[in-house]
Amino acid sequence: MARMKFLCDAERCIECNGCVTACKQEHDIPWGVNRRRVVTINDGVPGERSISVACMHCSDAPCMAVCPVDCFYKTQEGIVLHDKDLCIGCGYCFYACPFGAPQFPQAGAFGVRGKMDKCTFCAGGPEKDMSDAEFKKYGRNRLAEGKLPACAEMCSTKALLGGDGDVLAEIYRTRVVTRGKGGEVWGWATAYGRPDTSGTGAPVPAPGGAPGGATPAPGGKS
């Protein structure tokens, strides 16, 4: 079963904000709500890095744990969605989320803070697929159309990848092995090393690299 995930390659992200624009345009997101945003570390300093951040559709999502009205659910594909008809706009999910993904419109029935809005992985919500009600509440349902999230599909440098986590890991592994840089980071083999299918217990070598695809840094955990 597919586990839908996002992956952002900081070596490739050029901070163009194309993903942010694509998301806003695709779902007709109002002012003040940013389902996706680009975060730059060491902005203006040589070697700065940018990554595109939105809901990461956590496997054990803290927003689901803290919601007092239990309006969150997880689809078969591992996408974390919520029912806006049930949301009371309390903001607990915002405090719980390590990525700042939940967004709150600054006007509406609840005064200064409306019902929570967040990235849906372009999977809509609990309304009839591709209906007007679904679009108005949750945005376009691209997954029902057989498409991947707009932000990832339109990324010009393909820094932002979206789709089945295993497929994304394979694409990223190939990329890192080809460019010969990036595999030295801590935890590389744990995150992107191929699973052992031989039954011998030994890590499976990846093309052009050490077990798992690259050599870990000295003293680093592989």
Next chain:
Amino acid sequence: MMGTRAGLMLAGAAALALAGCGERPQVLEYKQGSYQGKPDTPPYSNAPFNGDKTEWDRAMATRAQNQNEYKRTR
């Protein structure tokens, strides 16, 4: 008199020492909530896939590989 006072002090000390034994855990046990909202349908349940999950999976895999330029440019 001294014995009574010592006994009282001993009883008081024992009561203080044993006070912790009756302490109950004050941490709430977290219980996973269950979704209370409306049910949702799988993304392949409507047209154009009409419930064909295999076809939907294939479409997803094709779209995902469009992000792999090493494959696209070969």
